[in-house]
Amino acid sequence: MTLLIDCVDETNELTEQQMLEVERLLAFAAKKLNVEEHSEVSVTYVTNEKIHEINREFREKDAPTDVISFAMEELGEGEIELKGVDMPRILGDIIISVAKTKEQAEDYGHSFLRELGFLAVHGFLHLLGYDHMTEEEEKEMFTLQKEILNDYGLTR
Template sequence: MDPLADVYSGESDSPLSKLAAMPSSPEFDVVVETRHAQARMIAEEDWPTWFQRWATMVDLPPSPLGAYELSLTLTDDREIAELNGTYRQMDRPTDVLSFAALEDATPLAPELLETEPLYLGDIIISLDTAQRQADAAGHSLAWETVWLASHGFLHLLGWDHPDEEQLTAMLAKQDDLLQVIGWVSADRQG
């Protein structure tokens, strides 16, 4: 008799059976809010697929459902400057802000974890600033926006860049994330 037969049949409560029942890649629900005329340059339905692929390349906090959620807001300089002033005491626009939901040590309610996706946080991108950066670098607004989304995603997961070494590591990881969704350096012109 196969010692793993109960695992394959789903009749076991062993850790192996629970692992076998989990989806091979995590599910991602991305709530996209568009508050800028140029926000539709990328189809909203692309974002969940991209975050799902990125999730396979990073260490995610455990989610009993294997499901995650985050919000992505594509906005303008006025709104992001307001948020930057409120939360970072910097009264000017920036390109991307990330608000990680799991930063504090507040325990999550177990009953929520069993029924809801794990909420990672919010990414806010100023398309005005992104456009200026894209123009200065000579690539497309779409490429810059995806780059900034990958940067924000890593911040939600605890990545930071207080020094040159960590910045280099983070930028290299962003390159990897963009490659896995088919956006490479040559696409910067697209």
């Protein structure tokens, strides 16, 4: 399984190993979920200030958050789906706050890498159309998240 991942650490706080581990985890999740070969995703690590700005602008929530996903396959009103032959599937963007990741890892009593992996998988599942707006959706998504993290070996 080849998942094309573009990672950018705007904070310069992550190690090469941490970013590589997230890439491996997302590739593992893509394989487990039978995502098409050569699908593309971007992961950007940002400050609390930056994610706060994004959250306010795109979600009308005036607070920092831990992870935001922008799925490329979600069609807005009046938009039409474009599909080309032999074109990669572009899943979208995952944006993760490094400061929130550190804070939540401490709050939950597990490693920074575990929380980083959790947020990356959470964002990835959103890109694939999973959500947690209803109790049923939440149960499905969170069960799948836990299963992916446990199978990968990134446990609490």
